Amino acid sequence: DAVISAGGDGTFLDAASLISPISGTGHLPLFGLNTDPERSEGRLLMNKEGESIESAVQRILEGDYTRLNRQRIHITIKSDGSPLGSTSPRSVTMATSPSHAHATHHPSPQTTPPSTCYPAAAVEKRASSEDGQMMMWMMLSHRPLNDVMVAALEAMPTVYCEVKVDDREPERQKHSGIIICTGTGSTAWAYNVSKVRPSVVEHVLEAFADSQSSNPEAQSAIRQALSNGGRDMVDEVTEAVNSTLVFDPEVPLLRWTIREPIENRVFQVSKSSGHAHRVSVRPLSAPLYLFLDGLTTIPLNIDQTAYFTVDPQDALHTAL
Template sequence: MRVRINPKFPRALVDTETGHSCWWGDASFALRMRLLPQSLAAALYRDPVPYAAMNCRTSSGLATEKPSFRPKKVLILSKITRYEFEKRVSGEDDDRKLEALLKRRGSDYNHLLKKHQIHQTYLQTIQSELERAGVESKVVQRFDYTEEAVNWADVVMTAGGDGTFLLGASRIHQRNKPVIGINTDPQGSEGYMCLMRKLPKEHFRSALQRLLDGDFHWLYRQRIRITLSGDRQAGVGDSIELHDQQLNRMPATTRWMDGHVTASSAFCHANQGATPPREDGICNVKKSKKRQRSPPERVTMQLPVLALNEVFIGESLSSRVSYYEIQIDNGKMVKQKSSGIAICTGTGSTSWYFNINKLTEQCVSELLRITSEQCNVALPADDKQMVSDICTKFNQQLIFEPDSLRMAFTVRDPIFNATFSPSTPRGFAEKICVKSRGYDAHLVVDGGVSYRFNDGAEATVEVREEDALQTVIFR
């Protein structure tokens, strides 16, 4: 990849071979690109503008008419910096004590403080530029990011990285409430979903002016709708906010403050005739007379959150095998064992899904060498450029348009044997049904919200055009 300066953004770069802009143009870019394998760089770091050339739809994707952006109120969702996180978790208001605590753990207090200050400076820039443009703004963090706050605003801007963007999207349920991401840590965060990727705060004024001038495209990113069914008594539909759970962790232990139940105590609770667990965690189940029990109530519900990146289904502990039945589109239901299933949108195809399935140059080189030996054909296994090109071609086909109405799925570490026949480990689908056979399984939406998904629970995931998220890309 060869680069030159982008004339529209003096610190942005352009790949001279493809003509695509590199929206992360900071001073250390060249060094980082030399460290990253060329095949991964070529697959991941691509200008979103080609989507404009491919799409002319008005119902989804990119609209053809010149867009209008004249908000009166903007809600700014600010990330919780690592410095703020450590202060909250440790309960330390004294920075000297916090510095000593972090030092004992091998963390750099000064680095965290500097990152926090960079974020705050960028945040102030966003506020001041909006005020200069005559736009009222309000800053909230995740604890105050409520439905009421969202309804107050015409537009939601997220100040952080992709994680903050996902949080911002999670509270938006209509197609006419734009979400615009601003990456406030260009050095430390990729910001795939953010408007300016890795451009520093000095470029925010010109970016805002382009928005006000209508020099952009609306991009409607498709999301995954999830319908769950299962026994109400088993807690189907109960959710856990994983980020809030992390923030509520006790400082001196890895156990969560709420909801920590050992397997043995859970078993005793389920078996009401059991004696309380002994110190070793073992309980004794007493035989009791049979009694009449009302049949479990089965409920079906659409989850209140939509997945912008991916849905993961599997056991809570990755070391445990996930057991389930799966149906792809109108195919037959198939039993599978694996390390779980990831189902993603086009937006999520550059994220976890990509990293599960990507080929490395080492793998391609070894495959070429083996193929050469087996087929007695000379193949360029040691040609680094050829190996890199093959890698790039394979990895690029994993990524698809964020406005696509299809989903991609991948089965992590599938188990194939005499009992579980081989099935397609990766592919595309319009609708996927999964029935759980697990006992400590969860369905996780965008890595942020987890739902119980144990034996007998069923999930249907699909993409509906009306669930799309309104976002922005530059022309």
Template structure:
């Protein structure tokens, strides 16, 4: 009973003191008391989702070309053939090491690429392992809709990507140590909370648009490749009697952005936080973030720059007469880092951070009753008054969200993504 009361009190304190630096202690306590795993992890079989390298992609586009011809083609386009091949080999070497460790621990593995990652493979496996970066991890996670199927990511090329969702970088160079610790149980489970989205209104079954990777001359369709079956299963049973309520088959692991497609146009909508009064709002859109995504877009929207803090200190000194050394670089850095670090919260917390981008206010100061530009919430409702808006999940999948459509954003424990933390 005491632990439960402490948990509720600390959770309330975190939500009350928004962006409070002291919440770090709660996150440590939460992760060490509610997610500890004491037994070894040794699945019988796993499905291994491996990255499609740029080299493989180019080879697949022109299978009739020899290596010299492919090199000439890429050179004419301004691409470096040798660099593509170099990083391809790094990825393949990493893939071989992961497969070797699976075999060493007598774990059966089925290797698939993005085009052959099927729901039946996930259902038959005890776990999913991804080899690539955060993009490959997201592709692997999007097909996992419940919290009983663990996913573990290995960053196959840490020199080119951070791989925040994967195991720590040091395990990329010591894969054997990572597997030894997994088998011995020297890790803890992390349940990354995700955002569930319910749409109510007309045209909610219109097909989504894939926001593909513009770095490639041909779209990869990161989400569509793995979601055709899920999208079909979420369609209404009959075309004659369309349903007006739809729970989207995709969960937001990082963030959900809602706003007008044309960024120069103001987004107009009605917003309600935690069943509060619905407030009419104009802005550049709304960003909802999980703890996982709090280090990403949401962080960059709200972070303070070194210059902004320096200017604030000068203004405070002038207005208050306080003896502040506004030119002290160390002080400016400490304040900047303290504030920015407070924007990050645990992926396991069942709450969302919301940010109203560039809120439009008639006067210089917000009116009484206007929505706070950022905060935490357990539930958010948003009714569109937009002309041509989109609801974008994890920067990859865009659904229409036009005038009259209502979106409900919530978090449920059953939707969490089961992952592993070794550090």
């Protein structure tokens, strides 16, 4: 009738990965119990600091909780050539631990045998294109709750891929990877990658004041604000900017972020982040990998395209 996870946010993400509409378990609610609320923030869990597990369990039995239908990422992979589910030339990886909702770093992957290729694959469809070429489509049963990272297997190689967001024209880009998150994941890794620091805001405000030589009144007001209690002003602007990165876990939207885009005469990124209903990524020079909630790693070859969407029917039924 229900699934209960006992541990931290990582355990919750692990349990969530097993609940899927494809396997017939999508209707099951997931209750998360924090076994160490004094040392674990437990953003996804019922009992925070000051509440015991016993109290949370009692609330479950009495129905005294707030229901939250958290949206998840629906992933479909289209292949124009290589068979879906085949072993990649490189070993597939499994992350050492899930990407916690409050983590500041994504876990580093470790190499495991290639037999773990497509462990989350559940449905494969075939269809012919208009020119008669056979294409293969596969949906993944693992619906990431937090985020998906699209990157190279190692940290150093530059990612060269084609990215398409909603109905915009596709762009060929170079960068260190793409993070695609839900509202739940917008407070996790994606947030820590995108947030601005107070020191950066202070530097921008100082530079802006210096640029207002033609408007001495505005220049004086900014400099005075920075010198007299300027920390409050910096913190206020920092909070205002960072608050735009977080959105409701129940909203059927994705947020995408390009990490460290390379921009020069040849390559340009028209927009490095934003909200979308659909994002697609196609490798152009070397295979990439999809890191799902830090739990599962899926290879993406250069003749394959990954599509990321949100389907409200995939929502995970949780409680706080």
